[in-house]
Amino acid sequence: MSRSAAAYHHGDLRAALVDAAVTLVEEQSPARLSLREVARAAGVSHAAPYHHFADRGELLKAAGDRCMADFLAAQETAVAAHDDPDARLVALGEAYVGYAAAHPHAFALVFDPELCPPGDPSPERAVLIARNEELLARCVTDLLTARGQDPARAPALADALWGTVHGLAALVGDGHLPVGAVRPALEARLGL
Amino acid sequence: MSRSAAAYHHGDLRAALVDAAVTLVEEQSPARLSLREVARAAGVSHAAPYHHFADRGELLKAAGDRCMADFLAAQETAVAAHDDPDARLVALGEAYVGYAAAHPHAFALVFDPELCPPGDPSPERAVLIARNEELLARCVTDLLTARGQDPARAPALADALWGTVHGLAALVGDGHLPVGAVRPALEARLGL
DNA sequence: GTCCCGATCTTTACAGTGTCAAGAAAGGCA
DNA sequence: TGCCTTTCTTGACACTGTAAAGATCGGGAC
Numbered sequence: 001m002s003r004s005a006a007a008y009h010h011g012d013l014r015a016a017l018v019d020a021a022v023t024l025v026e027e028q029s030p031a032r033l034s035l036r037e038v039a040r041a042a043g044v045s046h047a048a049p050y051h052h053f054a055d056r057g058e059l060l061k062a063a064g065d066r067c068m069a070d071f072l073a074a075q076e077t078a079v080a081a082h083d084d085p086d087a088r089l090v091a092l093g094e095a096y097v098g099y100a101a102a103h104p105h106a107f108a109l110v111f112d113p114e115l116c117p118p119g120d121p122s123p124e125r126a127v128l129i130a131r132n133e134e135l136l137a138r139c140v141t142d143l144l145t146a147r148g149q150d151p152a153r154a155p156a157l158a159d160a161l162w163g164t165v166h167g168l169a170a171l172v173g174d175g176h177l178p179v180g181a182v183r184p185a186l187e188a189r190l191g192l
Numbered sequence: 193m194s195r196s197a198a199a200y201h202h203g204d205l206r207a208a209l210v211d212a213a214v215t216l217v218e219e220q221s222p223a224r225l226s227l228r229e230v231a232r233a234a235g236v237s238h239a240a241p242y243h244h245f246a247d248r249g250e251l252l253k254a255a256g257d258r259c260m261a262d263f264l265a266a267q268e269t270a271v272a273a274h275d276d277p278d279a280r281l282v283a284l285g286e287a288y289v290g291y292a293a294a295h296p297h298a299f300a301l302v303f304d305p306e307l308c309p310p311g312d313p314s315p316e317r318a319v320l321i322a323r324n325e326e327l328l329a330r331c332v333t334d335l336l337t338a339r340g341q342d343p344a345r346a347p348a349l350a351d352a353l354w355g356t357v358h359g360l361a362a363l364v365g366d367g368h369l370p371v372g373a374v375r376p377a378l379e380a381r382l383g384l
Numbered sequence: 385g386t387c388c389c390g391a392t393c394t395t396t397a398c399a400g401t402g403t404c405a406a407g408a409a410a411g412g413c414a
Numbered sequence: 415t416g417c418c419t420t421t422c423t424t425g426a427c428a429c430t431g432t433a434a435a436g437a438t439c440g441g442g443a444c
Contacts, residue, residue: 013421013422029306031223034400034401034402035401035403044422045424046401046423047403047422047423047425050402050403050404051421051422052421056402056403113367113368114223117367119367156373156376156377156379157380159360160356160376160378160380160381162363162369163355163356163357163359163360163363163381164352164356164359164381165355166362167354167357167358167359168351168355169359170359171358174303174310175309175310175311176305177351177354177355181348184347184348184351185348185351185352185355186352188345188349188351188352189355189381205392226429226430226431227430227432228429236394237394237395238394239394239396239432239433240392240393242432242433243392247431247432248430248432
């Protein structure tokens with residue numbers, strides 16, 4: 001093996017399959033996504049994926065990892081663009097909801113409990129989850145200290161904020177709320 | 193037809209199929225639920241459901257209607273058990289999250305955007321949705337007037353609260369948050 | 385009562401899916 | 415050159431959703 005363990009006939013089929021899955025998930029619910037369709041999109045036979053993934057679920061997990069990385073990156077860049085603790089938290093929330101609104105199926109894929117059981121996530125996913133939790137915790141703690149409030153409240157407040165933002169994201173992603181309802185709702189809750 | 197339009201050979205197969213679907217959804221994700229499995233559970237052939245539902249989706253929709261009715265009933269009885277506006281709102285939130293925690297698959301079924309497109313829900317579903325929105329709006333307005341605040345803020349506040357409660361429900365239902373995190377989060381947000 | 389009609393259910397069939405086992409092809413190493 | 419391992423393809427099986435054709439049964443017409 002010269003460069004990569006997965007660079008033989010096709011080039012890098014594993015990455016190509018994840019690419020195809022992420023692309024297809026852009027227009028289709030993960031539940032409807034078929035392994036054979038992904039294989040067709042990648043230009044290989046319907047059984048080729050089984051040499052890189054144990055089953056359909058493993059392929060979807062890998063696609064979910066990629067989406068989660070994008071999702072986290074969107075939040076991190078949004079937070080990094082501001083200095084004020086209030087503005088950072090709002091930016092985080094808007095990035096969170098913005099991703100769900102722009103990529104509803106990818107958002108659903110990221111949080112699908114059957115693909116990523118919250119008990120034992122894949123190692124790669126666990127790193128992303130930890131980084132996301134740290135990001136939120138840091139923003140909340142910074143806000144509390146900037147306001148001179150007890151930082152011990154941070155965990156409960158972080159859960160509450162996560163709930164609010166996640167709920168708005170899910171409702172907007174599923175079409176139950178229009179995107180325009182997000183900003184007023186966030187402002188009504190964040191006390192700005 | 194003597195009594196009901198659907199009381200011929202089997203008794204009332206339509207209702208029996210919905211029953212079976214709701215029962216199966218208690219232990220299985222709606223995505224995994226197969227039409228043939230529901231038919232087997234009801235003791236009929238795999239094609240029998242097609243005389244009562246256009247396709248698998250219509251059966252799941254009917255099951256979702258039933259779950260949504262239960263979900264709404266849980267909220268209504270919780271609210272009716274209290275007089276204080278603050279307590280009523282908290283009770284509503286706890287009933288909302290409680291249903292998701294106790295019946296995560298049914299909760300997912302109720303909010304599945306492919307089964308109930310928020311644009312045009314079924315007539316039966318539309319009634320339930322309207323009742324649920326009215327219930328929340330009434331609770332929020334009552335709270336604002338009891339506190340002497342501007343009732344014009346009600347819509348934005350209702351969306352924000354819906355977001356918080358829905359997000360906590362989704363996170364708990366999917367296992368991303370433990371149930372114990374709900375009460376502190378709700379109290380941290382409702383300002384009690 | 386008998387006959388027929390229509391609603392209900394079953395049987396059969398087909399395409400599509402996930403998954404596995406066996407065989408072909410192609411790169412790396414002797 | 416020739417072999418061996420990895421990669422991919424082909425073929426098969428059980429399962430799914432769905433449609434069409436046939437069987438079965440209740441209720442109204444005579």
